[in-house]
Amino acid sequence: MNHFERKDGQLWADGVPLAQIAAEFGTPTYVYSRATIERHYRVMDEALHGLEHLVCYAVKACSNLAILQILANLGSGFDIVSAGELRRVLLAGGDAKKIVFSGVAKRDDEIALALQAGILCFNVESAGELGRIERVAQQLGLRAPISLRVNPDVDPHTHKYIATGLKSSKFGVAFAEAESLYQRAAQSPHLQIVGVDCHIGSQILEVAPFVEAIEKMLGLCDRLKAAGIALQHLDLGGGLGIAYRDERPAAPIELGQKIVSMARAHGLHIVTEPGRVIVGNAAVMLTRVVGTKQNGDKEFVLVDAGMNDLIRPALYQAWHTIELASDPRGRERHQVDVVGPVCESGDFLAQDRELVVVGEGDLLAVSGAGAYGFAMASNYNSRPRAAEVLVDGARTTLIRARETLEDLWRGEHLLDADQLQNR
Ligand code: LLP
Numbered sequence: 020m021n022h023f024e025r026k027d028g029q030l031w032a033d034g035v036p037l038a039q040i041a042a043e044f045g046t047p048t049y050v051y052s053r054a055t056i057e058r059h060y061r062v063m064d065e066a067l068h069g070l071e072h073l074v075c076y077a078v079k080a081c082s083n084l085a086i087l088q089i090l091a092n093l094g095s096g097f098d099i100v101s102a103g104e105l106r107r108v109l110l111a112g113g114d115a116k117k118i119v120f121s122g123v124a125k126r127d128d129e130i131a132l133a134l135q136a137g138i139l140c141f142n143v144e145s146a147g148e149l150g151r152i153e154r155v156a157q158q159l160g161l162r163a164p165i166s167l168r169v170n171p172d173v174d175p176h177t178h179k180y181i182a183t184g185l186k187s188s189k190f191g192v193a194f195a196e197a198e199s200l201y202q203r204a205a206q207s208p209h210l211q212i213v214g215v216d217c218h219i220g221s222q223i224l225e226v227a228p229f230v231e232a233i234e235k236m237l238g239l240c241d242r243l244k245a246a247g248i249a250l251q252h253l254d255l256g257g258g259l260g261i262a263y264r265d266e267r268p269a270a271p272i273e274l275g276q277k278i279v280s281m282a283r284a285h286g287l288h289i290v291t292e293p294g295r296v297i298v299g300n301a302a303v304m305l306t307r308v309v310g311t312k313q314n315g316d317k318e319f320v321l322v323d324a325g326m327n328d329l330i331r332p333a334l335y336q337a338w339h340t341i342e343l344a345s346d347p348r349g350r351e352r353h354q355v356d357v358v359g360p361v362c363e364s365g366d367f368l369a370q371d372r373e374l375v376v377v378g379e380g381d382l383l384a385v386s387g388a389g390a391y392g393f394a395m396a397s398n399y400n401s402r403p404r405a406a407e408v409l410v411d412g413a414r415t416t417l418i419r420a421r422e423t424l425e426d427l428w429r430g431e432h433l434l435d436a437d438q439l440q441n442r
Contacts, residue, residue: 074096
C-alpha cells in the first residue's frame, strides 16, 4: 500500500501531482510519501502486538535526516552500521537507547562513539570484534552492551548479493561457536550480554526461512539460559520483501504473529530491523526523457537519471516499474531499454521493457525507489546527486537539495604551481 496514484490520468504523490514536483525541483528527484512511511512503520510495529518489542529501522535503506526524524517521532529505534549513521540518528532526534549497531568491521573510533552515546546494543560479528569492543570499553571505563550476531545457516531464497545468513557469507558468528563466545563474554567486566541477534538476508518473500531461523535462535537462547547466561532480547534482523513487480511477499502481520507465537513462551523482548519494507514503496524517482534513439533493432529511451542515481537494476538485475507521469491513455506501447547518461553498458533502469511511446521532455516515475535508492547513489561520472522531496498531504518539503557542481569537488585540492613543474 502506498500513496502514489493516478487522478484523471496524472500520477500524484499523495496530494501533489508529480509533474508539479518535477517543475519545481527539477529531475532526477526522489519523492517520498510521509503517509506511506508512517503507515509501514505502524504495520511493522503492530505486527508484533502481544510481545514486548522494538522496531529498529535499518538506516542504510534510506538515511535522510527528515525520514529518520519522522520515524524517531513515531518512537522507532534504529539499526546502524557506521558512525555516520549514528550521528544521523542522533541529529534526527533518535533515542540512543533504541539503537543497535550492526556491521562486520566496526572501527575502534566508531565503537567508542557508540559507547559514549549509550546505545542499546552492539551486534557483534566475530570473536575479534568482541575483543575490540571489550578493549575500547575498558579504555573508556564503560561496560559495552552486546549481542552476538549468530549465523543460523538458513537459505533465504533471495538474490545472492543480499543473502547474509548462509554459513558461507562474511556475516555473523558460526552457530557452533556462539555458545563458547557467550561464555567468554560473560567473564568480562567490560561486556554486558543483553541479547542474541541474526539477520538472514533481504527481499525475502516467504515466512519459512524466518521460521527456520527463529527456531534455531530460540534453541540457542534456551541453551544459553540453561548455561546461566541471561538474555533480554532476541533480534531477528530485517529482510521482509516488498512487491516491485508481481511478487507476493508475506504480510508483516503473518510474519509478526508467527514470531509472537513462537517466542512468547521464552520471555524475551523481540527486536526487528526492517528497512526495505518501511521505505521501499514510499518513494518514486522522477526522471525526464532527454531523447530517444534506435541502434539496430533496439529502441532506447534516454533519461536524465543513471546508475549513479539508482544502482539496483545494474547491481541486482532489479525490476523497478517505470510509468509516464502524465496521462498515458491513447499512447501506443512498445519495447525499449530505459538507459541513463553514464558511460557503462550496465547503466540502465530497465531492459526490454514494455512502455508507452515517450519523447523528449516526458516525465517518468520509477517506483519502489525508497529503499537502497538514494542511499546507494554516487557521484560517478561527476554527476551531482539528486534532490529529495517529502510529500505530506498537499505540502512538499525539500529534504535534500540537489548537489551543485561545486559540491562535487568539495575537499579536493589542486597542486601548487611548483609541484606541477615537469621533472
Ligand atoms: N539488518 C541488517 C544487519 C542488515 O544487514 C540489513 C540489510 C537490514 C537489517 C535491513 O534489511 P531489509 O529489511 O531492508 O531487507 N542494497 C540491497 C539490500 C542490501 C541489504 C543489506 N542489509 C538492495 O538494494 O536490494
